[in-house]
Amino acid sequence: MKDVKGAPLADTAAFRLGRLGALAADRFTARIAAHGVKPKHVALLAALAAGGAESQQDLAGVLRVAPSLVVGLADRLEQLGAVRRERDPVDRRRQVLSLTEAGHTLLAQCTADAHAVDAELLDGLSGKAKETLRATLAEIADRHGLSI
Amino acid sequence: MKDVKGAPLADTAAFRLGRLGALAADRFTARIAAHGVKPKHVALLAALAAGGAESQQDLAGVLRVAPSLVVGLADRLEQLGAVRRERDPVDRRRQVLSLTEAGHTLLAQCTADAHAVDAELLDGLSGKAKETLRATLAEIADRHGLSI
DNA sequence: TATTGTTATACTCTATAACTATA
């Protein structure tokens, strides 16, 4: 009769996801720093590439951050020439963001960095284990409305 | 010939782990707030329960935080009656921390909270998928030296 | 002189509230 107490804290998915998520984020942050951006900037680029959100309010919703935070992110990306910011002619209160050619390139570079982190992090796992993990993470993210 | 560009950013394990890790951490944080602690306090309790680190320096190493941060964590846990803090008679510079009965109880409560978050987060996955995920996360954590 | 713990300080991230302009 084992397991009277249930699995210890460190064996829960919640705790491990938190710990590994922080590790993954740290490594990703270190790599993309070379391009002058941080994870939230990349998330914004990815949200634009995915489509469906182009005003700053919509983007704040998708990224689950305060609208005021999007201002600075967009400022920085515009400064890097990665996004265009244009007033919506129909409703001049809205800023419509779109990816430039440079923005697509930057996103591709950061995506390559994420793949590099994947390789480091999942090194040693079997190919099948990696595939299963990706699929499971995708399903969980999907069930919790994390398109980005 | 698909996949010329490789998987998009949102499909990388690094990005999903970061996102899901933040979600798991948020939910865990919300639950344990009822006990007056935050994730780092719980990590300290778990490290003590796991053994192998009892001085504040050692604990800082295991938790991968600055030693100065451990001071405040231990202060709070001592205030809650969850840990004892005793000078090492052999080397009076060292503070030796240990779990009290209340500390074991607190850790058990927080572990139950983590299980509750697991249930929420992994809801909808098959039992087998959950087990495989736990095993894979454990293996990755282990390979990267994350005992806690 | 080196190390443990502590305190003081500063920096990063992000949210909330106040404000401007449009609607």
Place this chain on the structure above:
DNA sequence: TATAGTTATAGAGTATAACAATA
């Protein structure tokens, strides 16, 4: 009056540096 974006402000979290006690 309500909404999109912006700016100002404040709080949480954590690291680094300076300091005290002990080795």
